[in-house]
Amino acid sequence: MRQLREDVMAGGRPRAFDVDQALDRALDVFWRHGYEGAGISQLTSAMGINPPSLYNTFGNKQELFRQVLDRYADGPAIYMKEAFAEPSARKVVERLLHGGADATTRPDCPPGCLTLQGGLAASPAGEKAVSELAGRRAAGETALRTRVEAARDEGELPAGSDPADLARFFATVFQGLAVQAAGGASREELHRVVDLAMKVWPTGD
Template sequence: MAGGRPRAFDVDEALERALELFWRHGYEGTGVADLAKAMGINPPSLYSAFGNKQELFAKVLDRYAEGPAGYIREALAQPTARMVVERLLRGAAEATTRPDCPPGCLTVQGGLASSSGAEAARDELTRRRTAGEAALRLRLEQAGIDGELPDGVGSADLSRYFATVYQGIAVQAAGGASREQLDRVVDVAMRTWPTGSSGN
């Protein structure tokens, strides 16, 4: 036989199935055998195509960022800081309660409870959450420079506050909160937006 056999599975579809499994059960709660079964391939094919479990998880997180969590990128492109934050929170309320997806957020829940063997995955999730908060902080710092925020408002504290609300939305969704309930949470959070500036 000349040459190797072509892959007998669709890579994109396999990654979607892995994404759902990691999203539903977290990194540590998802075994390689479970992944291989859900993806419709055997473990050797999984390792050959995607690397080890940690490497597969990183690919899944990239896919998650481009797909279900794509609203984050859209939010950061909004023209005012207030619109950025509201789009971020509304997007979280929508994405974490979609009927066609597991409840909650993969990057918030994926590694909350993990043993020493899952430290790399937990660190990767922490890195990504920290990068998201840093991007929000930079946007709010620019808002301060542009006069969108009142003098004396700390962009670091404000970004951490809204990041905490954002992550809380994901936790509430995982516990069964509805889109409508979470939208009301966003309403309350947005009423805390600093007043007294041209950005209101």
């Protein structure tokens, strides 16, 4: 939904700005520079607003980052939610990993993944952002483990399969794709990694 807010330009003249567009621009800054590397002046310049408007509209840098993460989840990373609609756990994982290979190598976005690059390390002032990202990654792994547990209980997986180990393995592969993409790996190379990783899926043979 498009939202318009007012920003006060130099000279006191108000102007309308598009909140969604401003969030998209902030997303790009955080994605490229991480939470720590994205300064307020850099953010406001990219967003086309002044610092008071940032604080009045988004709260503060931490809250802006949280809103950017939500927008990221509903935009470039929407494939993650869509993957969980697949009818089998194997299809969920396969779509999630192939979707990650595509999303982290999009030509219209920075390489890699915002939830990894956004805050792997930060000063004490950025610890909340690092914790927010870690929590979101952990929630994703928990959701995957829950889906794999259901698959085991429904007979899709051999009875001796360990859902926690499988979820941790595929979460590690998933995050590794983003690291490789940020390092310059091609989309085709990442899809080959996914194909190899899927050979780990238990078959019961």
